[in-house]
Amino acid sequence: MAEFNTARIRELNDRARRTFTGCRxxxxxxxxxLDDTAVQQILAQVRSYDQFNPDNDPYGEHDFGSFHHDAVQVFWRWDYYDLDYSMHSPDPADETVTARVLTIMLAEEY
Incomplete structure (x- = not known):
């Protein structure tokens, strides 16, 4: 298995998650x-998420998060594709070969 630069992956994930730029x-x-207000609040919670720990982030990439919004549990996660979105990225630490996709979902949809 290839080893990647975890610190760089974390940096790219955090930047893209906080700004919703450099990703889909x-x-x-x-x-x-959900209603527009709930969606906006959920997006704000994803952007400000900082509850990473060894249990929910064992590889230190900041690639998954979970929180409750009102009565629903929300998950978000990163996937890394090549620039054509046809295969996995050859190196998620290299933004010149990686297309990041942030999926925000209800836990029940996972």
Whole structure:
């Protein structure tokens, strides 16, 4: 298995998650069906998420998060593709060969 620069992956993930730039953001149907206020609040919670620990971030990449918004549990996660979105990225630490996709979903949709 290839080893990647974890600190760089974490930096790229955090920057993209906080700004929603340098990535695609996908909302699942469960999130999209919530009212606009809830969606905006969820997006703000994703951007400000900082609850990383060894249990939910064992590789230190800041590539997954979970929180409750009102009565629903929300998950978000990163996927890394090549620039054509046809295969996994050859190196998620290299933004010149990686297309980041941030998916925000209800836990029940995972």
């Amino acid at each position: 953001v996908v909302l699942t149907s469960g999130i999209a069906e």
